[in-house]
Amino acid sequence: MVSYFTLDATGEVTNFQKEISNMMHGFGDNPNPNAATVVLVESIVLQQLRQMLQEALNYSIIRGAKAISNYDIIYLMRKNIIKLKRLHDYQLKLDQIDKSRQVPTTETIMPGIIIDDEKDPSIKKRRTHIDIIKEFDEADEVSQIKFDAIDYLRKVRAAKITESMSFEKYEAYHKARCASFRSGYGIGKGFMKLEKWLNPTKELKITLSALEVLCFLAYETVAEIVDAVFFIRQDSRKKNGDPFSKFEGGHFCNPVSLNNAVYIKSGYEGVPAITVAEVREVLRRYFNPRTGMNGLFYRNMCMDLPVRYIAI
Amino acid sequence: MESSEHLPLLRDADGSENCLHFTAVGQEDSVEKVQVLHNKEADGNISSNELMMDRNNEDNTIAGTRDKHNVVDTGKSNVLNTPHQRTEIERTSTTPIVPSTQPHIMGEVSLTPTHRTFTPQAVNPHNTMVAITPIASGASQAKNSIKLQNCVSSVSLGCELKLLDIYCRTRFSEYNPARFQGVVMKILEPRATALVFRSGKIVCTGARNEHDSYIAARKLARIIQKLGFPAKFLNFKIQNFIATADLRFPVKLEALQQAHGQFASYEPELFPGLVYRMVRPRVVLLIFVNGKIVFTGGKSRNEISEALEIIYPILRSYRKN
Numbered sequence: 001m002v003s004y005f006t007l008d009a010t011g012e013v014t015n016f017q018k019e020i021s022n023m024m025h026g027f028g029d030n031p032n033p034n035a036a037t038v039v040l041v042e043s044i045v046l047q048q049l050r051q052m053l054q055e056a057l058n059y060s061i062i063r064g065a066k067a068i069s070n071y072d073i074i075y076l077m078r079k080n081i082i083k084l085k086r087l088h089d090y091q092l093k094l095d096q097i098d099k100s101r102q103v104p105t106t107e108t109i110m111p112g113i114i115i116d117d118e119k120d121p122s123i124k125k126r127r128t129h130i131d132i133i134k135e136f137d138e139a140d141e142v143s144q145i146k147f148d149a150i151d152y153l154r155k156v157r158a159a160k161i162t163e164s165m166s167f168e169k170y171e172a173y174h175k176a177r178c179a180s181f182r183s184g185y186g187i188g189k190g191f192m193k194l195e196k197w198l199n200p201t202k203e204l205k206i207t208l209s210a211l212e213v214l215c216f217l218a219y220e221t222v223a224e225i226v227d228a229v230f231f232i233r234q235d236s237r238k239k240n241g242d243p244f245s246k247f248e249g250g251h252f253c254n255p256v257s258l259n260n261a262v263y264i265k266s267g268y269e270g271v272p273a274i275t276v277a278e279v280r281e282v283l284r285r286y287f288n289p290r291t292g293m294n295g296l297f298y299r300n301m302c303m304d305l306p307v308r309y310i311a312i
Numbered sequence: 313m314e315s316s317e318h319l320p321l322l323r324d325a326d327g328s329e330n331c332l333h334f335t336a337v338g339q340e341d342s343v344e345k346v347q348v349l350h351n352k353e354a355d356g357n358i359s360s361n362e363l364m365m366d367r368n369n370e371d372n373t374i375a376g377t378r379d380k381h382n383v384v385d386t387g388k389s390n391v392l393n394t395p396h397q398r399t400e401i402e403r404t405s406t407t408p409i410v411p412s413t414q415p416h417i418m419g420e421v422s423l424t425p426t427h428r429t430f431t432p433q434a435v436n437p438h439n440t441m442v443a444i445t446p447i448a449s450g451a452s453q454a455k456n457s458i459k460l461q462n463c464v465s466s467v468s469l470g471c472e473l474k475l476l477d478i479y480c481r482t483r484f485s486e487y488n489p490a491r492f493q494g495v496v497m498k499i500l501e502p503r504a505t506a507l508v509f510r511s512g513k514i515v516c517t518g519a520r521n522e523h524d525s526y527i528a529a530r531k532l533a534r535i536i537q538k539l540g541f542p543a544k545f546l547n548f549k550i551q552n553f554i555a556t557a558d559l560r561f562p563v564k565l566e567a568l569q570q571a572h573g574q575f576a577s578y579e580p581e582l583f584p585g586l587v588y589r590m591v592r593p594r595v596v597l598l599i600f601v602n603g604k605i606v607f608t609g610g611k612s613r614n615e616i617s618e619a620l621e622i623i624y625p626i627l628r629s630y631r632k633n
Contacts, residue, residue: 026580097583100596100608159566167562167632174565174601177580219581 014197017042020222022179027226028157030273031172037274044283045221048309049198049214052076057204067205071132073213077312078136083220085145090216091129128209154223181215191215220311228282229274286310451624454559455617458607462518462554463525469512469533469543478508481539497532504528508536512543515551522550522613553610557620559603562632568599572626588623595619599627 020042024033056072063072077083133142158177162170183193191211198214199206206214287308448456475495479487484498495508502524507515514532519525529548537543565586569578578586585606588597593615598606605623610616 093577093579093582096577096587097579100587100598155566155569159570162564162566165632170562170564170632171601174580174584178584180581 014193014200015042016045016181016193016197016218019179019181020045022176023219023222024226024274025173026158026177026179027154027223028161028230028271029226030271031169031176032273034273034275036276037279040276040279041222041225044225044279044310045218046197048221048311049218052214052217052309052312053198053204053206056210067207068210069207070129070209070213073210073217074129074132074136076309077217080312081137081141081145082148082150083312084133084137085142086148086150086220087213087216088130088133088142089148089151091127094212095127126209127212129213150227154227181218194218217309217311221309224310225279225282226274228285229278232278232281232285450560450628451621454557454624455620457558457560458555458616458620459557460521460553460555460613461606462552463520463522463550464515464517464552464554465519465522465525465529465548465550467514467516467529467533467548468546469514469536469541470546471512471542471544473508473510473512473536473541475508475510478536478539482535497535499528499531499535502528506532508532522553525550550611552608553613553616555607555610555616557605557607559605559624559627561603561628562601563599563603563627564630564632565599565601568627568630571630590619590622593618597623599623601632603627 017038021033021035021038024038024041025031052073053068055076056068059072059075060068065072074084074087077087137143162173165173181191181194183190191208194211194215195206475487475489478497479485479495482497484500486496487494492507493510497506497508498504499506502519504519504524505517506528507517509515514529516525516529516532519528526548530545533543533545565578565580568588569576569586572588575590576586576588585598585600588599590597593610595610595615596608597619598608600606605620607616607619610619
């Protein structure tokens with residue numbers, strides 16, 4: 001099988017460096033993220049997504065499907081309930097936005113939904129992520145998660161960051177937060193660019209819904225890396241003997257510290273840009289073999305490298 | 313009642329929050345020309361205005377029983393209408409109060425009850441009047457900025473329609489059963505687009521307001537009637553208003569999202585605005601950072617302005633400055 005790590009030379013370059021730099025800003029990094037870090041994060045995301053695609057391709061071939069669909073990618077995520085829950089919410093939010101967006105653009109899209117809601121074909125469920133999630137989640141654990149802590153923490157952090165921002169900075173910050181792996185800004189958000197980036201030779205057939213999940217996962221990967229960097233910073237700032245030293249000025253909100261939110265400082269002026277070393281440290285911790293299947297003292301019979309996805 | 317007649321002068325005509333302030337108000341009396349001058353503090357508070365009115369009312373009732381003075385305040389043209397005010401101004405103003413040149417008032421003065429302070433026409437009253445443009449409060453400014461963008465209405469023609477027939481015999485219509493099982497008809501005046509279904513239901517969109525929507529629906533019904541269908545015009549109903557408004561101040565969406573988590577959903581990655589689902593009235597608001605709002609789902613103009621009234625103080629408190 002062809003390796004997907006070598007297939008990059010196809011003329012024009014597609015990269016998501018600008019988007020990733022904006023995303024990092026949105027997640028709480030310095031307004032001008034370190035360029036080297038951005039390149040590193042981009043390569044991590046690309047590698048992770050291609051690995052996922054590779055694995056999903058295998059599953060789709062086993063399934064006998066013609067293209068990689070969201071089914072195969074959600075299958076990869078099946079063990080992480082929290083991420084399944086996040087994807088579940090992601091679909092709900094997208095549907096909600098589509099619904100509220102559909103009305104203003106009635107001229108182009110069918111406005112029939114307003115009246116014949118039940119029998120209109122255009123609003124027929126296009127996204128099937130939730131159905132697939134329900135299929136994999138036999139114990140019905142996803143529906144039992146009521147509170148999305150990751151989401152909540154990210155939002156608290158964003159609110160804290162914006163608290164004391166001037167309007168100009170806030171505007172820039174808002175623009176940065178709007179960045180995503182979808183191409184274009186506004187109505188016609190597609191996955192053209194993402195597909196070109198992941199699959200430059202068009203060798204794989206990826207369905208639109210699969211691309212939507214990949215888009216979610218790519219975004220999630222960046223978010224996880226930035227979250228983890230703040231986590232590491234919190235650790236490194238710890239002073240012996242001072243139980244609250246780790247809450248000083250960081251943007252990572254620890255659930256414990258939320259009760260006394262005094263310790264989360266607002267503002268982001270002083271945040272030093274995330275360095276390459278910090279990202280590497282994050283990766284080291286992620287891929288650190290733990291005890292268990294890929295642990296230090298486990299005799300690995302099949303010599304497979306441990307596969308782990310940051311976002312999953 | 314005489315006293316109520318000039319009271320509205322203190323407020324603006326419709327008594328709304330748009331507070332008009334008159335520095336001077338000329339009033340003509342049946343008996344003789346009197347000039348009543350109110351010098352009021354320019355303060356945008358309606359409650360103070362009402363307070364003032366009440367006080368005037370009280371005074372009016374006792375005005376008839378008291379004897380009348382004419383007080384002319386030549387310097388600042390402050391003329392007093394209540395005893396309380398008078399003493400205050402006497403205390404503060406440096407100009408002496410000159411007694412009127414006319415010793416008594418002729419005619420039935422008690423019919424002009426409020427102001428015991430009549431001045432003869434010594435000066436041109438227009439010189440003392442200063443026009444102040446009404447200062448609208450932010451809320452009413454935002455309310456005035458509501459602009460209807462689209463109005464969706466539905467009507468039933470009460471008969472089964474042959475869509476292909478309609479499509480073939482009308483101009484500006486589209487019919488593509490594979491894509492959408494209705495005829496899309498357009499009319500130019502008022503500019504509107506309609507979806508005509510086989511059941512005889514018409515959905516009319518694209519009109520700017522409810523009136524245009526109604527006219528458009530009627531015209532379409534007429535067109536279809538002329539094609540030979542026994543069309544009636546049943547159950548015309550406005551289904552949805554889409555309106556925009558501008559708050560003229562930026563909003564901190566993150567903080568709003570934090571505080572109103574159960575109504576608001578803000579995912580800038582997916583959509584740059586905050587989607588706020590108001591429960592009563594049942595309207596969906598798309599709120600953007602720059603203070604622009606899009607209202608959808610409202611069934612009437614009232615609901616939209618009501619929604620804005622509710623959301624305005626909320627957004628005000630999340631103003632970004």
